[in-house]
Amino acid sequence: MLNQFKAIIQYLLPKQLLTSIFGWLAKKRLGKVTTWLIIGFSKLYKINLDEAKLSNAKDYQTFNDFFARELKDGTRPIDDTANVVVMPADGVLSQFGSIQANQLLQAKGHFYSLESLLACHPDMIKFFTNGSYATTYLSPKNYHRFHMPCDGILREMIYVPGSLFSVSQATTQGIPNIFARNERVICLFETEFGPMAQILVGATIVGSIEVQWEGVITPPRDGIMKRWTYAGEVKLTKGQDMGCFKLGSTVITLFASNTIEFSSDLKIGNTTRVGRKLAERI
Template identity: 80%
Template sequence: MLNQLKAIIQYLLPKQLLTVIFGWLAKKQLGKVTTWMIMGFCKLYKVDLSEAKINDVKAFKTFNDFFSRELNEDARPVDAGDSVVVMPADGVISQFGTIQDTQLLQAKGHFYSLESLLACHPDMIKFFKNGLYATTYLSPKNYHRFHMPCDGILREMIYVPGSLFSVNKATTESIPNIFARNERVICLFETELGPMAQILVGATIVGSIEVPWEGIITPPREGIMKRWTYDNEIKLTKGQDMGCFKLGSTVITLFASNAIEFDSHLKVGNIARMGQKLADRI
């Protein structure tokens, strides 16, 4: 009942307006006001800054600087095993498993399709049909940069406009097709495992999704799909930083069929730590 009430509130909220307002506020240098915002946020969500390169809240000029903070180099050791695929972000493993034909599990009783998630891209649908997926939810308290689970060459990136529903546990259990309805950035890589995709899902108050090779992808929110293609100029290694959210959201990682085998200890609800083992290459 409570989840249903939260879902109704999500439908009624002016999500785009709230996101625009918060995005504007988060990039402003407001001195003590910025510091108070960060201190309040850290207290509310129990944010741990001890592992961050900058751990003094007064040193952040904007809220976005705080939210896109980097960690100390030794904070997230990357499993160097040749066959190991690592977790792309800190957060919680909300779902993982095999794609049933083209159906992915969002939450108990809720499925969504590759067609809707990948904006009907025919090649990508073919690549990942009957493949594997892992969904990592980043809560507000988490480190909000996302990384490569394996070595790869970027081939294509697509921005898909959409809604900005919150993607926490309550809403994913209540709002159908939420990941395919929300704004997202799809990054397709060529890897030794075959094709691999990282899908960066926006949400309410996520002021920005940013990647180093193109900068800020959203905003602006123009309501149109955008596509970039690449040759061999963008090569990323396992564990390498590939961008950030300017507030919490979700990363969905897709693999081709028979490319990996998930770690035997992995369970839904596990805490995810970037760089730790997610799966083994087959």
């Protein structure tokens, strides 16, 4: 009942307006106000700033700088074992497993289709039908940068406009097809494991999605699908920083059929950490 109530609230909220206002405020240099906000936010969500390269709240000029903070070298060691795929983000493993034909599990009782998630891109649908997926949810308390699960060469990126529903546990259980309804950035890589996609899902108050090779992808939010293609000039290594959310959201990682096997100790609800083992080659 509570989750249903939260879902109803999501439908009623002016999500685009709230996100625009928050995004505007988060990039303002407000001096001591910014510092107080960061200190309060860190206490509320129990954020360990000692892990960050800038460990003093006063060192951040804007709230966005704090959201996009980098960690000290070595804070997230990368499993460099051959044939191992690593976790792309700090957060919670909300779902993982096999894509049944073209269906992915969102939450108990809720499935969504590969076609809707991938904006009906015919080649990508073919690549990942009967493949594997892992959904990592980043809450406001988490480190907000996302990383490569394996070495890869970027081949294509697509921005898909959409809504900005919250992607918390309550709303994923209460709002059908939420990941395919929200705005998202789809990054397709060629890897030693075959095709791999990282899908960066927007959400309420996520003021921005940014990637290393193109900068800020959203905003602006003009409702137009955009596509970039690459000829091998963007190469990323396992564990490398891909970009960031300006507040938490969700990363969905896709692999083709019969290429990886998830670690036997993984469970839904597990805490994830960048660089830890997620899966290995079959």
